[in-house]
Amino acid sequence: LEHIEKGKATISLEVKYDMTNPYGNIHGGMMALVMDEVIGWSVVSLDTDNHYTSLNLNVDFLYAIKQGDRLRATAEVIREGKKIIHVECRVEHTNGTLLGKASSNLIVTGMKPRDGDSKVAN
Template sequence: MTEPDKSVMDKAVTRLEYMQALIGKSMQESFSPVGRWLNGKLLDIQEGSMQVEYVVREDMCNPMRVLHGGIAATILDDIVGTMVFALGRDFAYTSVNLNCDFLNAAKTGEIVTANASVIRAGKNIIHVEGVITNANGLIIAKCSSNLIQTSLKISF
């Protein structure tokens, strides 16, 4: 993980506030290494919701030059996980399942937006949903997932 931007950290006291200070910027300061590789642009993050914009790159595509289903699932898993991380809970959460539906194609060069939201946040399990849409609002992929609390204590 790259070191968090110290100028942002001086002003931020929670993980959510740290992430909110990055709105409008690339995800190169993400806590997630895969999030840094996906390199989306953070559009918004609130308690229980997150929105990130991505450009579909060639290295994200299958041989048909459309967004690979595994990468769409990775985008969804990363955004819901980062959103849950930003909730600021004391312990880390990890995905128990990720149920994805792939509904339409996104071509190389296309801009897509991923949205995540918490549906139910229990003490040990958090149920989330995510959706990737194109510029016209067409659903590319969507998911539901359950994340479970681990024994890994998070320090920030």
């Protein structure tokens, strides 16, 4: 986790061997996991009174990134409704190449955070 503020989060990581496909590039499922993770952090940063869960995750894979290279993923809450939160995400190589984009809608659940659950420190 590199940066977090209300409605926005950035993470970065190095692509490891166990994250790659047979061609030595990040596996699409792993890229989707990175996107989903940073989207989750952007929602957690809202410090809401409820938990949210994903309704969908729409992913566009644009370029590959190979093992040993580093990526940065940023997600931003676009709309925080009473029931649904819409978030957009961009993943870039540290050289600036746009690797992928995603959007997700998350819906409020009946579950409330408990003491000690992840809350963003101010």
